Amino acid sequence: MEFLVASSIGVLTAGGVYLILRLRTFPIILGLALLSYAVNVFIFASGRLTIDASPILSKYENVIYADPLPQALVLTAIVISFGMTAVLVMIGLGAYLEADSDKIDLEADETGDRT
Amino acid sequence: MHWIILPVILPALFAPLIGFVMRWDIALARAASVTSTVLLVGIAVGLAMLAAGGDTHVYRLGDWPAPFGIVLVLDRLSALMVLLTSILALIVLIHAIATGWDNRGRHFHALFQFQLMGICGAFLTGDVFNLFVFFEVLLIASYGLMIHSGGKERMQAGLQYVVMNLAGSTLFLFALGTLYASTGTLNIADLAVRVAEIPPEEAALVRVAVILLMIVFAVKAALFPVQFWLPATYANAPAPVAALFAIMTKVGAYAILRIHTTAFGPGISGTEDLGGTWLFPAAIVTIGIGAIGVLGARRLMPLIGFSVVGSMGTLLVAVAMFSPTAISAALYYMVHSTFAAACLFLIADLVISRRSGDRLSAEQPTSQNGLFAALFFGAAIAMAGMPPLSGFLGKLLVLDALRDPGVIGWAWSAILIGSLLTILGFARAGSTLFWKSTAMLPDADMTELEDIRPANPATALQVAPSMLALVTLAMLAAFAGPVSAYLEQTSNQLFDRAEYVGAVLATPQEVSE
Numbered sequence: 001m002e003f004l005v006a007s008s009i010g011v012l013t014a015g016g017v018y019l020i021l022r023l024r025t026f027p028i029i030l031g032l033a034l035l036s037y038a039v040n041v042f043i044f045a046s047g048r049l050t051i052d053a054s055p056i057l058s059k060y061e062n063v064i065y066a067d068p069l070p071q072a073l074v075l076t077a078i079v080i081s082f083g084m085t086a087v088l089v090m091i092g093l094g095a096y097l098e099a100d101s102d103k104i105d106l107e108a109d110e111t112g113d114r115t
Numbered sequence: 116m117h118w119i120i121l122p123v124i125l126p127a128l129f130a131p132l133i134g135f136v137m138r139w140d141i142a143l144a145r146a147a148s149v150t151s152t153v154l155l156v157g158i159a160v161g162l163a164m165l166a167a168g169g170d171t172h173v174y175r176l177g178d179w180p181a182p183f184g185i186v187l188v189l190d191r192l193s194a195l196m197v198l199l200t201s202i203l204a205l206i207v208l209i210h211a212i213a214t215g216w217d218n219r220g221r222h223f224h225a226l227f228q229f230q231l232m233g234i235c236g237a238f239l240t241g242d243v244f245n246l247f248v249f250f251e252v253l254l255i256a257s258y259g260l261m262i263h264s265g266g267k268e269r270m271q272a273g274l275q276y277v278v279m280n281l282a283g284s285t286l287f288l289f290a291l292g293t294l295y296a297s298t299g300t301l302n303i304a305d306l307a308v309r310v311a312e313i314p315p316e317e318a319a320l321v322r323v324a325v326i327l328l329m330i331v332f333a334v335k336a337a338l339f340p341v342q343f344w345l346p347a348t349y350a351n352a353p354a355p356v357a358a359l360f361a362i363m364t365k366v367g368a369y370a371i372l373r374i375h376t377t378a379f380g381p382g383i384s385g386t387e388d389l390g391g392t393w394l395f396p397a398a399i400v401t402i403g404i405g406a407i408g409v410l411g412a413r414r415l416m417p418l419i420g421f422s423v424v425g426s427m428g429t430l431l432v433a434v435a436m437f438s439p440t441a442i443s444a445a446l447y448y449m450v451h452s453t454f455a456a457a458c459l460f461l462i463a464d465l466v467i468s469r470r471s472g473d474r475l476s477a478e479q480p481t482s483q484n485g486l487f488a489a490l491f492f493g494a495a496i497a498m499a500g501m502p503p504l505s506g507f508l509g510k511l512l513v514l515d516a517l518r519d520p521g522v523i524g525w526a527w528s529a530i531l532i533g534s535l536l537t538i539l540g541f542a543r544a545g546s547t548l549f550w551k552s553t554a555m556l557p558d559a560d561m562t563e564l565e566d567i568r569p570a571n572p573a574t575a576l577q578v579a580p581s582m583l584a585l586v587t588l589a590m591l592a593a594f595a596g597p598v599s600a601y602l603e604q605t606s607n608q609l610f611d612r613a614e615y616v617g618a619v620l621a622t623p624q625e626v627s628e
C-alpha cells in the first residue's frame with residue numbers, strides 16, 4: 001500500500017509540474033489541480049497509513065487508530081484548493097478574453113521596456 | 116483578553132458588509148472602509164502598548180489549550196507588524212479614495228478589508244497550518260486587488276501572479292505535510308520543543324521541511340531565485356495596490372523571522388545551520404538583481420518594483436545572521452522599507468496619471484512638476500539609503516550588524532554597491548521624468564500643448580498620503596534612538612524561546628492562575 005500511495009503521489013506531482021511548464025492557461029489549471037490532488041494525498045499520508053482504524057483513541061484498549069488531524073487538514077486544503085481553482089479559471093478566462101491568447105508569460109515589452 | 120483577535124475579526128466583519136450591503140454605494144463603502152481601517156489603527160496601537168510590557172500574550176480560540184487548539188500569539192514582534200500594516204493600510208486607502216482608484220472597478224473596499232484580515236491573521240497566528248490559511252486569505256484578496264479595474268496587461272500579469280502563488284501554496288502544503296510527518300505537531304511553540312528533541316543524525320526529514328518552508332516564504336519575500344514574479348506584478352498592479360503589497364513581501368520576511376528563529380533557530384542542533392547557510396547567499400544575489408534592475412528599468416513602475424527586490428535583499432541579509440543585533444537592525448530596515456516602497460508607488464501614481472504612461476522619457480512636464488519632483492526624490496533618497504531619511508540609518512544599522520569576518524566582505528560590498536546603483540537608477544529616472552521634461556517646454560508651442568494636456572493639479576487630499584508616508588520616514592529617522600531601542604527589545608524577545616514556549620504551552624491550570 002505504501003508503494004501504491006507513494007508512487008501515485010509521485011506520478012501526480014510529475015504530471016502537475018509538466019503541465020505547469022506548458023505555460024498555457026488550460027494545462028496550467030489542470031497541472032495545479034493535479035498538484036493539489038498530490039498534496040492532499042501526501043498530507044493524508046503524513047499521519048501514517050492505517051487500515052480499518054477509527055480516528056479516535058479508545059480508552060479501554062490500546063488499539064491502533066487513524067490520526068484525525070491530517071484528515072482535518074486535508075479537508076481545509078481541499079476546500080481552499082477548490083476555491084483557488086475557481087478563481088484561477090475566472091482570471092484565466094478574463095485574461096484570455098482581454099488578450100485573445102492563453103499564453104501565460106508576458107511579452108518582454110510588458111515587463112520591462114515598451115518602446 | 117479578546118482584543119488580540121480583533122485585528123482579524125474587524126476587517127472580516129466589515130468586508131462582507133461592504134461587499135454585499137454597500138456594493139452600489141461607493142460613498143458608503145468608502146466611509147465603512149475608512150472607519151474599519153481607523154479602528155484597526157486604534158486597536159493596533161492598543162495591542163502594541165499591551166505587548167510593550169514584554170509579556171507574550173496568548174489567545175486560545177475556543178479556549179482549547181495549545182497544541183490541540185489554534186492559538187493567536189501577541190508579542191512585541193507581531194504587535195509591531197500589525198501596527199505597521201494598519202498605518203500603511205490607512206495611508207494607501209486615503210490615496211485610493213482621493214485618486215478615485217477604488218471606483219475604477221468593483222469591490223475594491225471589500226477586497227481591501229479581506230486583505231487586511233489575512234495579513235493581520237498571518238502576523239498573529241501561532242500555528243503553522245493557520246499561517247497557511249491566512250496566507251490563502253490574503254492571497255485570494257490580493258488576486259482580486261491585483262486585477263482591479265482590469266486591462267489586458269494587468270489581467271495577464273495577474274494570471275501569472277495567481278499561478279505563481281498557487282504553486283507556492285502547494286509547496287507550502289508539502290512542507291507542512293513533511294513537518295507533521297516528522298514532528299507530529301504544527302504549533303510553532305510545540306515545534307520548537309519537538310524539533311529540539313530530535314538528535315541531529317535523525318533530523319533529515321525535518322531539515323527537508325525547513326528548507327521547503329523557507330522556499331515558500333522566499334517566494335513571498337521575493338528572494339532569489341524566486342523573485343521574478345515581483346517586478347511584473349507590481350508594475351502592472353494598480354498603484355495603491357502595489358503600495359499595499361509593500362507589506363506582503365514583509366509577510367514572507369516575518370514568517371522566516373518567526374518560524375526559522377523560534378522553531379528551527381539558533382540553539383536547536385538539528386536545524387540551526389540551515390537558515391543562514393541558504394538565506395545569506397540568496398539575499399546577496401537578491402540585492403544585486405534589485406540594483407541592476409533599478410539601473411536597467413525603462414519604466415517607472417518596474418523600477419520601483421526592482422528597488423523593492425533590492426530592499427528585501429538587504430533586509431534578509433541581516434535576517435540571515437539570526438542574531439539579536441542583526442534582527443533588530445533588520446526590523447528597523449523592514450519598517451523603513453515598507454513605508455519607502457509604498458511612498459514611491461503612491462508618488463509614481465500621481466505622476467503617471469498626469470503623463471501618457473510610466474515610460475521613462477522626456478515629456479511635457481505635468482502640473483506641479485516641482486512638487487512631484489521633490490516628493491519623488493524624497494522617497495528615492497529614503498529608498499536608496501541616503502541621509503537624512505531613515506533609509507540611511509537603516510542601512511547603517513544593517514551594515515553595523517554584519518561585522519562578522521566571515522560575512523563582512525560579501526555583505527558590505529553587496530549593500531554598498533547595490534545602494535550606489537540604486538541611487539544612480541533613481542537619479543537617472545528622476546531627472547528624465549522631471550528635469551528633462553522642463554527642457555521640453557521652450558521648443559513647443561505652449562498654447563497647443565495646453566490643449567492636449569489639461570492642467571489637472573493634484574488636490575491636497577491626493578498629495579497628503581504620500582506626504583504622510585514621507586513624514587513617517589522622517590519621524591523614523593528623528594526618533595531612531597527610541598525606535599531602535601524598542602526594536603532591540605523586540606528582537607531579544609524573539610530569541611527568548613523559553614518564554615514564548617512557556618506562554619503558549621501553559622496548561623489551563625497555569626493559565627487560570
